[in-house]
Amino acid sequence: MRAEPAASAPGGEASPRPVKAPLPTPVLNRKSGGRLLTDTRFWPTEVWKSPWSLPRYRAGAMWLAGIVLGIAAAGFAVGELAVWAEKLLALLGRTSLPPAVAAWVWVLIKLTCVIGVIVVNGLWAVWWERKISAHIQSRFGPMYAGGFHGWAQTILDSIKLLLKEDVTPAAADQPMHLLAPIMAIAPCVMAFAPVLFGDELAAAKLDVGVLYIFAFASISVIGIVMAGWASGNKYSLLGGLRAAAQIVSYELPRGFSVVPVIMFAGSLDLAVIDQAQAGYWLGFVPRWFVFYPVVGQLAFIFFLIASVAETNRTPFDIPEAESELVAGFHTEFSGIKWAMFFLMEYGYVLLSSFLLAVFFLGGGAAPLPFLDFIPSWIWMVSKAMLMMFVFLWFRWTFPRMRVDQLMDFNWKILLPWSFANIGFAGVLVYLHRSGWGPG
């Protein structure tokens, strides 16, 4: 390493404040119409005060921001205006489209909204996670891109991921390597179909909603296992194996911890579960399932822990433990394929947050009676965001568990106690039916 210029030399007679050299004039490559820089050594903070002044970068960012905003606007328009959904449907019907085609168009609109939610959530959650981790570790996190606290950082990151080379290792199984990210992300999108974004605000009303979500959420692990195996790399293979063992194990307590909720509500339909928590005890205590004595709190904690394990996040991130397995199952993935795995992870974090909000935190119900005037979707999304914060907070404050600790914890603590919790819930339901307790 060469010594730095005198300005930063320790001690010495140099003035305490280093004199800044004047910024070099930006040099543009004339041959390409002034588009490419020939000298980008000091970019972005030295030569270019703002990264937005780089034309191609700016154009790409604008495009992506435009696409994202368009999807978000479509999601917002159709989502918030769900009250007007019938009118919108009628409008579709009044066009000259045949009814079958109009129904398909309606499904496509809803699909676009759901995919929009997942994509925008990916951008938002990665930025938020970076900010939270930075503040937990006394850092700043992204600060430059876009101006305000680096809000555009993940948008620019996704441009970078789109432009990166897609590397397939020589030892990889080519078709499986291509198929794995698709197999991981597709069930994630499908699992969002019955998710409530507010009272009665869901893409599909399913009588078996809870089972449906758990069923599709359990398929994604096939994509992870395929990724691990198809990479032709022993770290990846180990990561895939660990992911399979962990997710199949934690699915059991995750499913059983919800059984009390289903018993209280008497349905697998998310909308019914949401409605069952409306109202207040004594006029001010919300009748949320998390406030049911003992059973509610236990179920909430079990579901939260099992959900963190299902999303492969710290303290349960042994499938991608950096200190042991490089990056686990996604070691050999790059560019947009790698991004798909991250989209999946944050998609499932969002899914779990919404499920926690619907199952335990009253869904779209206001916490206090006089706050009823705020629309249900605001309550739902804020509760989900609160739960998402808990997920991100966990990741940056807990150390990673060992494989044996992980399995012991699941099979010896979570699973038996979630069974016991079903028994407690039965006692509670029996007492309630025989006239004990407040309404």
Added chain:
Amino acid sequence: MIEAIAFYSMAAVTLAGAVLVVSLRNTVHSALALGLSLAGVAGLFACLGADFLFAGQLLIYVGGIAILIVFVVMLLGRASDLHLRQVNAQWAAALLVCAITGAGLWRLGALYRHASSQVPAAATTRAIGLLMLGDFAVPFEAISLVLLAALLGAVFFSRKDIS
């Protein structure tokens, strides 16, 4: 019309997956094709309006059993990379058994050829729950007992220090 297209495409997925399970030369590919075939069966349930069976099939077979099979196949290590022969000396006998079973199934299916599958789609979960804990409570509990015995047996035999 759309129902028929959905049903026959799901049937095609199921059959194609099943054929791939036995014809692919790589064991891991076969295991994944088994998952595809099981998912196709779930799709068939959905087409026939059995929503609870659809979710249960996906949850247990695709999300559980198929993954455990892939898990075991991957644990075989290098053997999973072997490109095994697809037939052995018994192929003629196997073909005969398949033909007889197929013919029997065909005749059985012919009995119900004119039965309508156009039941109006209705939620089945509540009815299934009432039946399982009402009329069929004893068989249901007996099956759980058998499964519990199997579970305990597996734990007993996999223990290393049997004193």
